[in-house]
Amino acid sequence: FIQIGAAAGGAVAASGLATRFWGLDAARAEDPGTDGDRVVPTFCELCFWNCGVLAHVKGGQVTKLGGNPEHPLSRGMLCPRGAGGTGLLYDPDRLKKPLIRASKRGEDVFQEASWDAALNKVAEELLKVRERHGPEAVALFTHGFGGSWWKHFMKAWGSPNIGAPSYAQCRGPREAAFTLTYGEGLGSPEPIDLANARVITLIGSHLGENMHNTQVQELAEAVGKGAQLVVVDPRFSVAAGKARYWLPVKPGTDLALLLAWMNVILTEKRHDAEYLAKYATGLDELTAHVATKTPEWASAITGVRPELIRESARLIASARPASLIHPGRHTTWYGDDTQRLRATAILAALLGSWGRRGGYLVTDKFRLAGYPLPKPPLHPGGRSKDDMPKGGGFPVADEVLASGLCDATKPGRALYDLKAWIVYGTNLMQALPAPQETAAAIQNLDFIVAIDVLPAEICGFADVVLPECTYLERDDDLAAPAYKQPFVAIRQAVVPPMYESKPGSWIAKELANRVGLGDQFPWADAREFVETRLAASKIDSAELRRKGALVGKPIPTCEEEGATPNITTGDGKIKLFSAELQQLGFEPLPDFHPQEEAPAGMFRMLSGRAPTHTFGRTTNNRLLAEPFPENEVWVNAEAARALPFPLANGDRVVLVNQDGVRSGPVRARVTERIRGDCVYLVHGFGHTAKGLRQARGRGASDSLLTSRYKVDPIMGGTGVNVNFVRLEPAGRVA
Ligand code: MGD
Ligand code: SF4
Numbered sequence: 001f002i003q004i005g006a007a008a009g010g011a012v013a014a015s016g017l018a019t020r021f022w023g024l025d026a027a028r029a030e031d032p033g034t035d036g037d038r039v040v041p042t043f044c045e046l047c048f049w050n051c052g053v054l055a056h057v058k059g060g061q062v063t064k065l066g067g068n069p070e071h072p073l074s075r076g077m078l079c080p081r082g083a084g085g086t087g088l089l090y091d092p093d094r095l096k097k098p099l100i101r102a103s104k105r106g107e108d109v110f111q112e113a114s115w116d117a118a119l120n121k122v123a124e125e126l127l128k129v130r131e132r133h134g135p136e137a138v139a140l141f142t143h144g145f146g147g148s149w150w151k152h153f154m155k156a157w158g159s160p161n162i163g164a165p166s167y168a169q170c171r172g173p174r175e176a177a178f179t180l181t182y183g184e185g186l187g188s189p190e191p192i193d194l195a196n197a198r199v200i201t202l203i204g205s206h207l208g209e210n211m212h213n214t215q216v217q218e219l220a221e222a223v224g225k226g227a228q229l230v231v232v233d234p235r236f237s238v239a240a241g242k243a244r245y246w247l248p249v250k251p252g253t254d255l256a257l258l259l260a261w262m263n264v265i266l267t268e269k270r271h272d273a274e275y276l277a278k279y280a281t282g283l284d285e286l287t288a289h290v291a292t293k294t295p296e297w298a299s300a301i302t303g304v305r306p307e308l309i310r311e312s313a314r315l316i317a318s319a320r321p322a323s324l325i326h327p328g329r330h331t332t333w334y335g336d337d338t339q340r341l342r343a344t345a346i347l348a349a350l351l352g353s354w355g356r357r358g359g360y361l362v363t364d365k366f367r368l369a370g371y372p373l374p375k376p377p378l379h380p381g382g383r384s385k386d387d388m389p390k391g392g393g394f395p396v397a398d399e400v401l402a403s404g405l406c407d408a409t410k411p412g413r414a415l416y417d418l419k420a421w422i423v424y425g426t427n428l429m430q431a432l433p434a435p436q437e438t439a440a441a442i443q444n445l446d447f448i449v450a451i452d453v454l455p456a457e458i459c460g461f462a463d464v465v466l467p468e469c470t471y472l473e474r475d476d477d478l479a480a481p482a483y484k485q486p487f488v489a490i491r492q493a494v495v496p497p498m499y500e501s502k503p504g505s506w507i508a509k510e511l512a513n514r515v516g517l518g519d520q521f522p523w524a525d526a527r528e529f530v531e532t533r534l535a536a537s538k539i540d541s542a543e544l545r546r547k548g549a550l551v552g553k554p555i556p557t558c559e560e561e562g563a564t565p566n567i568t569t570g571d572g573k574i575k576l577f578s579a580e581l582q583q584l585g586f587e588p589l590p591d592f593h594p595q596e597e598a599p600a601g602m603f604r605m606l607s608g609r610a611p612t613h614t615f616g617r618t619t620n621n622r623l624l625a626e627p628f629p630e631n632e633v634w635v636n637a638e639a640a641r642a643l644p645f646p647l648a649n650g651d652r653v654v655l656v657n658q659d660g661v662r663s664g665p666v667r668a669r670v671t672e673r674i675r676g677d678c679v680y681l682v683h684g685f686g687h688t689a690k691g692l693r694q695a696r697g698r699g700a701s702d703s704l705l706t707s708r709y710k711v712d713p714i715m716g717g718t719g720v721n722v723n724f725v726r727l728e729p730a731g732r733v734a
Pocket of ligand 1: 045143144146165166169170171329330424425426427428430431432433451452453454455456468469470471607608614615616617618683684702703706720
């Protein structure tokens with residue numbers, strides 16, 4: 001996997017052979033097999049794609065992790081991070097015992113405690129909050145598959161305040177935009193048909209560095225079959241190195257480019273008129289709206305030559321409907337993101353690719369029976385979900401905003417104040433923008449508990465820290481996401497929990513017992529919970545445990561296979577023009593509005609992913625740190641020459657943002673591969689937590705430098721690409 005990571009993160013390979021695409025041939029290298037005692041199927045948690053894993057065990061130790069060929073998301077392969085999961089299991093810095101705070105919040109000073117003492121303390125504090133402020137004063141922040149136990153706890157407890165950074169800090173604008181246009185969001189995994197697309201357009205989706213396993217595999221497959229790439233990115237990404245067209249757009253101007261592409265497609269009549277007549281409304285309004293948005297108009301805004309805009313539009317249209325405009329995932333950039341993603345969704349409709357092969361597919365999921373439960377208790381005076389803080393003035397938000405929960409913790413900011421946080425599997429100091437605001441909000445709390453595997457920064461702010469065991473040491477609920485091939489997958493403990501760590505399912509149940517909600521957790525343990533669900537769903541548990549995943553009957557996934565495109569707007573039509581947005585006081589058709597320019601001497605700060613890391617989640621993993629120990633700041637070579645101090649490749653610099661926030665020293669990567677008006681960092685580095693001995697002080701933290709953000713007025717997403725930095729010398733690397 002190190003080879004794959006190196007290939008993916010390193011120089012752009014010149015070879016056009018699809019089998020060498022991002023080194024995937026290395027992933028296919030002959031499996032050396034196992035000299036282990038047994039192989040246990042489970043699924044990965046190194047990111048939230050949840051690929052099927054085969055874990056090889058010898059003498060009680062996990063010796064190797066491989067991709068499960070039975071699992072549709074891994075198809076026999078793991079990405080570098082998944083293969084490096086043992087680096088988390090055997091991380092010497094893992095949380096080993098429950099901890100109770102022994103100093104001020106944020107000072108990261110704790111005393112070890114027994115599970116009994118720690119859980120009693122959490123129960124006592126939560127009950128106090130409930131008595132004084134009601135159950136809804138408790139909020140849950142959660143990220144990752146194990147969060148299901150905590151969501152259930154909150155349901156039983158009676159609080160609707162459950163937020164994940166994966167919505168308002170990530171894919172929320174995309175979900176809102178596709179819901180406004182097609183009636184539903186995309187979810188995860190995205191229902192896209194990369195494998196059969198003939199042209200694939202990536203707008204800031206750096207697939208290949210962003211390593212969602214199945215997508216990278218399918219992209220390689222498509223390129224192998226001759227698919228062409230159009231890549232829009234201010235940075236010459238790995239994908240750009242494979243593209244027919246790279247459009248180095250000025251950051252924050254993608255919407256102008258999208259409008260110009262529509263202008264070319266509509267004025268040259270390259271759209272799918274028949275499809276639109278059948279499925280869409282608002283074509284006349286759209287045609288009039290983009291009539292003046294010519295490539296020449298967009299060129300002045302984006303910095304991309306008009307002929308490049310025109311030619312790429314023609315290429316995109318030439319492959320319709322098998323022309324996939326990738327919807328992106330981390331979409332919270334500038335605060336106008338729902339409108340940008342609306343433009344993406346509308347462009348996909350012009351190409352007729354919604355519900356068509358090579359475009360967006362129709363999916364389905366395994367129907368699984370629930371565990372039989374008594375009715376959740378009713379809490380007199382309990383708030384409804386709509387009170388707060390889901391909407392909070394954001395009419396199109398369809399999930400609770402994690403940043404909204406943080407905001408509601410500041411006194412007087414919402415209908416009622418939040419007084420306690422349960423934080424499961426998310427390092428809020430890196431996941432939420434403006435960490436100074438998160439730290440201040442925490443000081444207003446009566447109580448905060450963190451459930452984690454590693455002593456991340458958020459643990460340093462907690463009153464109690466509960467050590468969860470890793471995904472390789474626990475059973476969890478069944479996974480059955482909507483997909484083009486419905487499937488069910490199982491997570492089962494490969495080895496017993498190390499130290500005194502415990503599965504989240506156990507921790508949640510023990511806490512429920514202590515706060516009088518034991519009847520809401522009637523199962524013996526996660527295994528019995530899963531077995532009951534499987535039996536009621538008539539699924540052969542032995543077969544599932546042996547294979548790791550069971551795939552359902554094939555379904556028609558596109559019009560070509562007899563499916564009807566899934567359009568669930570009120571009247572079943574795609575909304576090119578959104579009357580819903582108009583009624584809410586927003587622009588019914590997306591329009592371009594300029595972003596603030598960088599102050600003189602400063603660069604716009606952009607961030608993204610590296611193939612071997614899932615933000616701060618993996619940076620302490622010694623196996624994954626070997627190929628990529630720290631991030632670098634990418635600086636354009638010409639811009640580097642214009643700096644007031646000499647800057648050579650490899651020199652260390654300090655980044656100072658518009659509010660005077662300073663990063664730690666970070667190595668400069670002086671390169672032609674980025675525009676001169678921005679710099680780029682891989683997200684998740686620059687840790688400060690003293691317990692993260694591998695990751696601490698390595699590289700710069702883009703989260704720390706994100707001291708401001710711009711909120712999307714439509715759905716509340718927090719755009720983070722609105723920070724600017726200047727560079728200062730920090731001494732030369734030996
Ligand atoms: P991490 O911050 O890496 O990820 O943010 P998070 O999901 O919050 O922290 C994950 C935590 O989970 C770590 O502390 C890790 O030790 C812990 N952990 C790992 N496995 C387990 C487990 O099995 N159980 C438990 N209990 N804990 C576990 C990511 C979020 O950040 C996302 S999804 C996006 S897309 C946004 N990306 C983003 C960005 O690109 N740039 C900036 N500046 N901010 C961003 N914020 C968002
Ligand atoms: Fe694990 Fe990689 Fe799959 Fe994510 S994409 S679940 S890290 S193997």
